[in-house]
Amino acid sequence: MLEQFAQAPWMLWAIALPLSGALLAFALPRRAAPIGVVTALLTAAAAFGVLLQVALGGARVYRLGGWGAPLGIDLLADGLSVLMLAMTAIVGTAVSIYARVYLVTSPEKVRRFWPLWLFLWAALNALFQSSDVFNLYVTLELLGLSAVALVALTGSGPALWGAMRYLLVSLLGSLAYLLGVALLYHAYGTLDLALLGARAEGGLSLAVPLGAMIAGLLLKTGLFPFHVWLPPAHGSARAPVSALLSGLVVKASFYLLLRLWFTFTPEGQGLPILLGSLGAAAVFWGSIQALRQKRLKLLVAYSTVAQLGYLFIAFPLAGLDPALAWGGSIYLALSHALAKGAMFLAAGSIMTQGGHDEIDELDRVVDRMPLTLAAFALAGISLAGLPPSGGFVGKWMLLQAAMAQGEWFWAAVMIVGGVLTATYVFRVLGFAFTKSPHVHEAHDVPRTMEWTALLLALGAVLLGFVAPWALPLLDGVLP
Amino acid sequence: MSSGLLFALGGLGIVVIGGWALVLRAHLIRKVLAINIMGSGAFLILVGAGSMGGGDVDPVPQAMVITGIVVAISATALALALVLRIANATGKPALPEDRERDLMDEEGM
Numbered sequence: 161m162l163e164q165f166a167q168a169p170w171m172l173w174a175i176a177l178p179l180s181g182a183l184l185a186f187a188l189p190r191r192a193a194p195i196g197v198v199t200a201l202l203t204a205a206a207a208f209g210v211l212l213q214v215a216l217g218g219a220r221v222y223r224l225g226g227w228g229a230p231l232g233i234d235l236l237a238d239g240l241s242v243l244m245l246a247m248t249a250i251v252g253t254a255v256s257i258y259a260r261v262y263l264v265t266s267p268e269k270v271r272r273f274w275p276l277w278l279f280l281w282a283a284l285n286a287l288f289q290s291s292d293v294f295n296l297y298v299t300l301e302l303l304g305l306s307a308v309a310l311v312a313l314t315g316s317g318p319a320l321w322g323a324m325r326y327l328l329v330s331l332l333g334s335l336a337y338l339l340g341v342a343l344l345y346h347a348y349g350t351l352d353l354a355l356l357g358a359r360a361e362g363g364l365s366l367a368v369p370l371g372a373m374i375a376g377l378l379l380k381t382g383l384f385p386f387h388v389w390l391p392p393a394h395g396s397a398r399a400p401v402s403a404l405l406s407g408l409v410v411k412a413s414f415y416l417l418l419r420l421w422f423t424f425t426p427e428g429q430g431l432p433i434l435l436g437s438l439g440a441a442a443v444f445w446g447s448i449q450a451l452r453q454k455r456l457k458l459l460v461a462y463s464t465v466a467q468l469g470y471l472f473i474a475f476p477l478a479g480l481d482p483a484l485a486w487g488g489s490i491y492l493a494l495s496h497a498l499a500k501g502a503m504f505l506a507a508g509s510i511m512t513q514g515g516h517d518e519i520d521e522l523d524r525v526v527d528r529m530p531l532t533l534a535a536f537a538l539a540g541i542s543l544a545g546l547p548p549s550g551g552f553v554g555k556w557m558l559l560q561a562a563m564a565q566g567e568w569f570w571a572a573v574m575i576v577g578g579v580l581t582a583t584y585v586f587r588v589l590g591f592a593f594t595k596s597p598h599v600h601e602a603h604d605v606p607r608t609m610e611w612t613a614l615l616l617a618l619g620a621v622l623l624g625f626v627a628p629w630a631l632p633l634l635d636g637v638l639p
Numbered sequence: 640m641s642s643g644l645l646f647a648l649g650g651l652g653i654v655v656i657g658g659w660a661l662v663l664r665a666h667l668i669r670k671v672l673a674i675n676i677m678g679s680g681a682f683l684i685l686v687g688a689g690s691m692g693g694g695d696v697d698p699v700p701q702a703m704v705i706t707g708i709v710v711a712i713s714a715t716a717l718a719l720a721l722v723l724r725i726a727n728a729t730g731k732p733a734l735p736e737d738r739e740r741d742l743m744d745e746e747g748m
Contacts, residue, residue, distance in 0.1 A: 345700065
C-alpha cells in the first residue's frame with residue numbers, strides 16, 4: 161500500500177488534478193469556491209509527492225501514454241522542476257485560502273476566479289515538467305491566457321487596458337518563442353530538449369532560434385526595458401491575482417529561459433553581460449519607481465520589476481562557479497515568490513480595511529492590523545535580503561560569486577539595490593505607524609486573510625533555513 | 640529555390656507585416672488582426688521549413704501547426720472579448736495612449 165503510494169504518478173496528478181478541478185468549478189459555478197479549495201489542497205499534496213520522489217530517488221521521467229520521445233510527450237521532473245512545483249504549491253495554497261474569504265462579497269467573481277486560477281496552476285505545473293520545446297509553447301500560452309483573463313476579472317477600465325496590453329505582449333512573446341521552435345526543429349529535427357542539447361552545434365542555426373526564444377521570454381518575464389506592461393497589469397488586478405502574477409507567472413518564463421540556457425549553454429561573454437546589465441538597470445529603475453509611487457499596489461508591482469532584475473545578475477557571474485551563481489538566482493526566485501505573494505496579500509488586506517491604497521493616507525494600520533503589517537514587514541525583510549530570510553541566502557550566494565571573481569560592479573549593484581528595497585519598504589511602514597490627516601471609514605478584515613499573508617511571509621523568512629536541503633536538489637541540473 | 644524555402648520566406652514577410660501593424664495601428668481590433676496575421680506567418684514558416692528536406696513531407700510540423708491554430712483561436716476569442724469589454728467600459732476600442740487618435744481614418748498611415 162505504502163509502496164504504491166510512493167510510486168504513484170504524482171507528476172501526472174499535479175497536472176490532471178487542477179485541470180479537472182478547473183473544469184468542475186466551471187461546470188458547477190455555485191460550488192466553485194469549495195471545489196477550488198479542495199482541488200488546491202490536493203494539487204499541493206501531489207506537488208509535494210513529486211518533490212519527495214525526486215528528493216529521494218532522483219530525476220523522474222513520465223511517458224504520457226507510454227509512447228516516449230521523440231514521438232510521444234515526456235514529462236520530466238528534476239531538482240529544478242520540483243523546487244518550482246513546491247514554490248507554486250506553497251504560494252498557490254496560501255492564495256487559495258485567502259481568495260476563499262477575500263472574494264466572498266462578489267459571487268460573480270468567485271465563479272470566474274476559480275476555474276481560471278486552477279487552469280493557471282495546471283499550466284504552471286505542466287510547464288515545470290515539460291521536456292520538449294513545443295509542449296512548453298502550449299503551456300506558455302495556456303498560462304498567458306489564464307493570467308490575462310484573471311487580470312480582466314477586476315472589470316474596471318484601467319484593469320481592462322492592463323489586461324489587453326498584457327495579452328498583446330504575451331502573444332508577441334509566445335510568437336517569437338514559436339518561431340524559435342520552428343527554426344530549431346528545422347535545424348535539428350527534434351523537439352525534445354535533451355536531444356536538442358546533444359545535437360545542437362554552435363553557429364547561426366542555433367543562435368537565431370535561441371535569440372528569438374530568449375527575446376520572447378524576456379518580454380514575458382518583464383525584464384527592463386520590456387517591463388512597461390507589468391506594473392499596470394499586476395497593480396490593477398485583484399490582490400490574490402496580483403500575488404499569483406508577481407509571485408509565480410513571471411517565474412515560469414524565467415524558468416524556461418534558464419532551461420534553454422542550461423541546455424544550450426551559449427558561448428561568448430556578450431549576451432550574459434547584456435542580460436546582467438539589463439538586470440542591473442531593472443534593479444535601479446524598478447526601485448526608484450517604487451519609491452515614487454503613491455499607491456501601495458503599484459509600489460509592490462514596481463518592486464517586482466526590480467527584484468526580477470536580480471535574477472539576471474547571475475548570467476555574467478556564472479563563469480567561475482556556476483552552481484553558486486545559478487543557485488543564488490534560483491533561490492532568489494523562490495523566496496521572491498513567497499515574499500511578493502505575502503506582500504500583495506497584505507496589501508489586499510490593507511485595501512479592504514481602509515477602502516483605498518494611497519500610501520500617504522495609511523491610517524495607523526499597525527494598531528488596526530498588526531498581523532498584516534507584520535506580514536508586510538517580514539516580506540520586506542526577505543526582499544531586502546536581510547538574514548536569515550530566503551532572500552538573504554540567494555543574494556549572499558550571488559554576492560559570493562561576484563566577489564570570488566573580483567566583479568565589484570555586480571556586487572555594488574546588489575548592495576545598493578538592497579538599500580533601495582529597504583527604503584521603499586520602510587516608507588510604507590512609516591506611514592502605517594502614523595495617523596492619516598483624513599479619516600477613512602474602516603472595514604473589518606477577516607482573520608483568515610491576515611493569517612495567510614503572515615504565514616506566507618514567515619515562509620519566505622524560514623526559507624533561509626531550508627537552503628541546506630533545497631540547494632543540493634539542483635546538483636546535476638546546473639551546467 | 641525549393642517551394643519550402645519560398646513558403647518560409649513568405650511566412651517571414653507576413654510576420655513582419657503583422658508586426659508592423661501591431662505597433663502602428665491604434666484600433667484594438669486591428670491589433671488583434673495583426674497578431675493573427677503574425678501567427679499565420681509563423682505557421683507558414685513551420686510548414687515551409689518542414690518540407691524543405693525533399694522526399695516525404697514531415698508530419699510533425701503539420702501537427703504543431705494544428706495545435707498552434709487551436710491556441711490562436713482561443714487567444715483571439717479572449718482578445719475580442721476584451722476589446723468588447725474595453726469599448727463598453729471606456730467608450731473606445733483603444734489603449735489609453737491611443738485614445739486621442741482617430742481610429743477610423745488609418746488608411747493613409
